[in-house]
Amino acid sequence: MAQERAVTVLEVGGAIVDRQTVYHGPAYLVVEGSTIVRHGEGEYVPEPGEAVVRRWRKRDRIAIPGLVNAHGHAAMTLLRGVGDDLPLMTWLEERIFPIEARLTRECVYWGTQLACWEMLLSGTTAYADMYMMMDDAAQAATESGMRALLSIGLAAADKEVQAEKLQASRAFVQAWHGTADGRIQVALGPHAPYTCPEPFLAQIADLAAELGVGIQIHLSETRGEVDQFLSQEGLTPIGLAERAGLFQVPTLAAHCVHATQNDIEILRAHDVRVAHNPQSNLKLGSGIMPLRDMLMRGVTVGLGTDGAASNNNLDMFEELRLAATLHKGVQEDATAIDAATAFALATEWGARALFLPDGHGTLRPGAPCDIVLLDARSPHFAPSHDLLSDVVYAAGADDVRDVIVAGEWVLQNREPTALDTERIRYEARRLKSALTQA
Incomplete structure (x- = not known):
């Protein structure tokens, strides 16, 4: 019997896999380790051999490549x-x-x-x-x-x-x-x-x-x-x-x-x-x-x-x-x-x-799990006639809610997980004085 593969499933309200593949409705991404292994539209249905060890339900998010x-x-x-x-x-x-x-x-x-x-x-x-x-x-x-x-x-x-x-x-x-x-x-x-x-x-x-x-x-x-x-x-x-x-x-x-x-x-x-x-x-x-x-x-x-x-x-x-x-x-x-x-x-x-391998900059199978999640509740997506056009011509940085790099959440609800933002703000102000003094 084949050994089951541990996967993480990300469920979103829509996704842009690349410039040619766009899911306007509910979609999912299946991640094994730090790599996307498949994606699809609608509800996630496990494939033979997939054992879901973690499930991220983010139907109020739109997934795009980083x-x-x-x-x-x-x-x-x-x-x-x-x-x-x-x-x-x-x-x-x-x-x-x-x-x-x-x-x-x-x-x-x-x-x-x-x-x-x-x-x-x-x-x-x-x-x-x-x-x-x-x-x-x-x-x-x-x-x-x-x-x-x-x-x-x-x-x-x-x-x-x-x-x-x-x-x-x-x-x-x-x-x-x-x-x-x-x-x-x-x-x-x-x-x-x-x-x-x-x-x-x-x-x-x-x-x-x-x-x-x-x-x-x-x-x-x-x-x-x-x-x-x-x-x-x-x-x-x-x-x-x-x-x-x-x-x-x-x-x-x-x-x-x-x-x-x-x-x-x-x-x-x-x-x-x-x-x-x-x-x-x-x-x-x-x-x-x-x-x-x-x-x-x-x-x-x-x-x-x-x-x-x-x-x-x-x-x-x-x-x-x-x-x-x-x-x-x-x-x-x-x-x-x-x-x-x-x-x-x-x-x-x-x-x-940037000399990165093929697949980077997409959400295709084999690509690294580098994902940005946008707020599907933003006025920029209401109503949405063309999700790709919405992202290019309407969306902005304020719509970014979460960022995942290599399968790790590095921004959650607009808060970096590994950066001390208060310390960064303090040091920037302190160093400005040293740099601009006469």
């Missing part, structure tokens, strides 16, 4: 609002870089905890982060229960400093890659071609190949950046990154706002994943990424918030709605980015952008 934030700088929550209404380079050089020089390890730890709290409240279960003092960021992410792709931001012109930074990245990979039962992944993080000379980019690519990890980098964020490289190198930043050998390893490129048609072909040919950050790019006046062109050419694109200093929040519901509406206006085409595409950008395609 949202994926494909680009950001988590600890910049402590810098929220310090340099608003400025163009990118002025914002960086006059406001951000000076205050970042005062950051300490505890700033990065508590700033990352603050970011995790904010992301959980808006339904994000996995995120990318490139910053400094990343051991402390990794510790904060581990404690939150979230998934994260983490990188030490690399920027240096001096060869000795470059060598030190490469060694620090090697140690970071060795210490953290694959930890927390695989929730923490590490990539190398060259900041951008304008802060990393080409030989340094080549060294980073070699090290990534040696360590078996990917890369995340900022590329072609502003028109001025692209014009500078065309003038000096005869190549765009994307073309230079290709020449440096960066795309020989899996790469996640943030922004790509001013990607040319040739750039898009380079991205497609090397399977470079792109993080579209619509709100940050608009706020900094950087422009609008050619999203539809990239998708039509087969480039994997996810959505990101960027850091809270340039957005100024980490709300992925805002990003997926903006991605759906912005490009309709730019293209003067109401069909340009439909609800299903926007949803995939924030879930399944975002997961692929």
Whole structure:
């Protein structure tokens, strides 16, 4: 006689399994360990061999895959609002870089905890982060229960400093890659071609190949950046990154706002994943990424918030709605980015952008149990003609009630289970004084 399999059953009022499979009425998800093994509509009926050891009855909830934030700088929550209404380079050089020089390890730890709290409240279960003092960021992410792709931001012109930074990245990979039962992944993080000379980019690519990890980098964020490289190198930043050998390893490129048609072909040919950050790019006046062109050419694109200093929040519901509406206006085409595409950008395609295995960002069998539960009693779902459209165009972070990552409840009734929110609030206020003093 076959041994029974212990399963957990989650019963909900509706579910979006992926952009193609939507249950508008009662549905269920069957979980074995930390993996979804099947789903269905209506009442749960056990299959042969299933022994239900736990049953979560949440008929007042709508289940969706956890949202994926494909680009950001988590600890910049402590810098929220310090340099608003400025163009990118002025914002960086006059406001951000000076205050970042005062950051300490505890700033990065508590700033990352603050970011995790904010992301959980808006339904994000996995995120990318490139910053400094990343051991402390990794510790904060581990404690939150979230998934994260983490990188030490690399920027240096001096060869000795470059060598030190490469060694620090090697140690970071060795210490953290694959930890927390695989929730923490590490990539190398060259900041951008304008802060990393080409030989340094080549060294980073070699090290990534040696360590078996990917890369995340900022590329072609502003028109001025692209014009500078065309003038000096005869190549765009994307073309230079290709020449440096960066795309020989899996790469996640943030922004790509001013990607040319040739750039898009380079991205497609090397399977470079792109993080579209619509709100940050608009706020900094950087422009609008050619999203539809990239998708039509087969480039994997996810959505990101960027850091809270340039957005100024980490709300992925805002990003997926903006991605759906912005490009309709730019293209003067109401069909340009439909609800299903926007949803995939924030879930399944975002997961692929973070180098996560197939199935992540969905609720399909074999996917990890990373689930967000929305309040079905919200006015955003009354009445509901199209549940997927409701989530993309009407729902918001306030509708998030519960978050599950790898089968563990990390947010219950809008309260994190592993984060001390009162302590985070206190530390954020305390550290603000240290960072902003003259």
